[in-house]
Amino acid sequence: xxxxxxxxxxxxxxxxxxxxxxxxxxxxxxxxxxxxxxxxxxxxxxx
Amino acid sequence: xxxxxxxxxxxxxxxxxxxxxxxxxxxxxxxxxxxxxxxxxxxxxxxxxxxxxxxxxxxxxxxxxxxxxxxxxxxxxxxxxxxxxxxxxxxxxxxxxxxxxxxxxxxxxxxxxxxxxxxxxxxxxxxxxxxxxxxxxxxxxxxxxxxxxxxxxxxxxxxxxxxxxxxxxxxxxxxxxxxxxxxxxxxxxxxxxxxxxxxxxxxxxxxxxxxxxxxxxxxxxxxxxxxxxxxxxxxxxxxxxxxxxxxxxxxxxxxxxxxxxxxxxxxxxxxxxxxxxxxxxxxxxxxxxxxxxxxxxxxxxxxxxxxxxxxxxxxxxxxxxxxxxxxxxxxxxxxxxxxxxxxxxxxxxxxxxxxxxxxxxxxxxxxxxxxxxxxxxxxxxxxxxxxxxxxxxxxxxxxxxxxxxxxxxxxxxxxxxxxxxxxxxxxxxxxxxxxxxxxxxxxxxxxxxxxxxxxxxxxxxxxx
Numbered sequence: 001x002x003x004x005x006x007x008x009x010x011x012x013x014x015x016x017x018x019x020x021x022x023x024x025x026x027x028x029x030x031x032x033x034x035x036x037x038x039x040x041x042x043x044x045x046x047x
Numbered sequence: 048x049x050x051x052x053x054x055x056x057x058x059x060x061x062x063x064x065x066x067x068x069x070x071x072x073x074x075x076x077x078x079x080x081x082x083x084x085x086x087x088x089x090x091x092x093x094x095x096x097x098x099x100x101x102x103x104x105x106x107x108x109x110x111x112x113x114x115x116x117x118x119x120x121x122x123x124x125x126x127x128x129x130x131x132x133x134x135x136x137x138x139x140x141x142x143x144x145x146x147x148x149x150x151x152x153x154x155x156x157x158x159x160x161x162x163x164x165x166x167x168x169x170x171x172x173x174x175x176x177x178x179x180x181x182x183x184x185x186x187x188x189x190x191x192x193x194x195x196x197x198x199x200x201x202x203x204x205x206x207x208x209x210x211x212x213x214x215x216x217x218x219x220x221x222x223x224x225x226x227x228x229x230x231x232x233x234x235x236x237x238x239x240x241x242x243x244x245x246x247x248x249x250x251x252x253x254x255x256x257x258x259x260x261x262x263x264x265x266x267x268x269x270x271x272x273x274x275x276x277x278x279x280x281x282x283x284x285x286x287x288x289x290x291x292x293x294x295x296x297x298x299x300x301x302x303x304x305x306x307x308x309x310x311x312x313x314x315x316x317x318x319x320x321x322x323x324x325x326x327x328x329x330x331x332x333x334x335x336x337x338x339x340x341x342x343x344x345x346x347x348x349x350x351x352x353x354x355x356x357x358x359x360x361x362x363x364x365x366x367x368x369x370x371x372x373x374x375x376x377x378x379x380x381x382x383x384x385x386x387x388x389x390x391x392x393x394x395x396x397x398x399x400x401x402x403x404x405x406x407x408x409x410x411x412x413x414x415x416x417x418x419x420x421x422x423x424x425x426x427x428x429x430x431x432x433x434x435x436x437x438x439x440x441x442x443x444x445x446x447x448x449x450x451x452x453x454x455x456x457x458x459x460x461x462x463x464x465x466x467x468x469x470x471x472x473x474x475x476x477x478x479x480x481x482x483x484x485x486x487x488x489x490x491x492x493x494x495x496x497x498x499x500x501x502x503x504x505x506x507x508x509x510x511x
Contacts, residue, residue, distance in 0.1 A: 002246050004216045008182055010239065011209055013175040015131035017168040023135045031111040032076045033051045040052070040068070 080110035096234040114144045128203030170199045373407040397428035430460035446473040464494040
């Protein structure tokens with residue numbers, strides 16, 4: 001059986017067109033490559 | 048493939064030829080990203096949009112510069128009705144590759160139609176309002192709003208899912224089934240849609256089982272399960288007649304009813320319309336007639352005014368004309384009198400002088416001077432002339448004329464007692480004893496020694 005209250009929590013409001021700019025700026029565009037770079041930088045520092 | 052550290056082009060070697068950094072792991076990461084992209088592409092082709100989105104996100108976690116994966120993810124979001132997320136992915140894709148990027152075309156097509164964009168925005172707002180209603184427990188309002196949203200954007204999967212959830216809450220499983228099927232058509236393997244679909248199917252199956260059990264127990268109750276969308280058509284009890292005579296009778300009855308309906312319903316209305324039309328025409332003409340009558344009265348009034356004005360002007364004209372004529376006559380008479388006087392024809396001069404109309408005002412000073420001077424010189428003759436005229440009139444019985452001439456004579460010649468006496472007799476002959484006595488008294492008082500005084504006294508005595 002469906003628990004309505006639990007199910008309704010899964011739904012979130014959609015972003016409006018005006019919020020597109022903020023959505024782009026706030027998105028974490030980082031990947032494994034960035035992590036690798038960080039590791040290399042830390043290693044260099046430690047050296 | 049570019050080096051992650053310095054950005055230079057990599058070769059087949061495990062090290063960057065420019066910066067010397069080891070790129071083995073980096074190359075593996077890139078390859079994995081592409082693998083995830085390929086898997087995502089397959090899923091997207093098979094309409095498993097949620098699965099495709101998941102794999103594409105992983106691809107981008109490994110290599111954020113994977114423009115193809117990002118573009119495809121944007122398309123998947125757009126198909127799922129998530130417009131803002133789609134645009135975000137395409138904008139970021141544009142950032143990593145500004146030229147020769149399909150994302151440029153996707154963004155242009157979305158933004159080119161401003162009205163469409165505005166509509167999309169309104170739709171998103173409506174969905175958010177509907178979600179709010181649902182969280183507040185206002186299910187009816189939420190359902191109404193969601194229907195409007197899905198009408199505008201039938202691809203909004205979470206809209207279908209939320210509507211299905213609300214319908215299930217209100218135990219409208221048939222309608223919930225329809226809407227969740229629409230969600231599954233867009234995204235075949237959406238986990239939430241599949242879950243709801245499973246619950247709906249279970250309920251419907253259970254319900255069908257119960258109906259079957261009931262039918263088995265009591266065969267008479269074969270009423271099927273009715274949902275909100277079913278329409279019940281009652282069985283017809285009407286049976287058409289197969290007898291020809293009855294059909295003809297029915298037709299005749301129908302014609303008679305039709306004729307009666309025409310007579311009682313249609314004809315009075317028509318007659319009434321005609322009467323109304325006629326009344327309108329009569330009213331129109333009455334109004335026109337009234338206007339004409341009023342114009343005529345006005346014109347008659349004007350005619351009367353103008354006639355009166357004309358009469359008044361005519362009088363003035365006549366007066367002016369007659370005055371002019373009299374003035375001319377007076378000048379003529381004066382000249383005659385003057386001429387006669389110069390010729391020493393004093394009687395003729397006096398006669399002409401008498402013809403001058405003293406009632407008409409002569410505006411000329413010269414005329415008046417000559418008139419007065421001539422009058423003084425002709426006094427004696429004038430008095431004689433007036434007396435003779437009086438005598439003539441008295442003899443003819445024209446006593447009024449006689450009175451006028453006698454009085455003029457006496458005015459000029461105050462010693463002419465006979466003129467005064469004869470004036471009295473003229474009044475007496477006219478029956479005016481009052482004036483007659485006055486004149487006789489005057490004679491007696493002013494000329495007591497004259498022969499006429501005694502005669503005048505006698506006349507007074509005989510009138511008492």
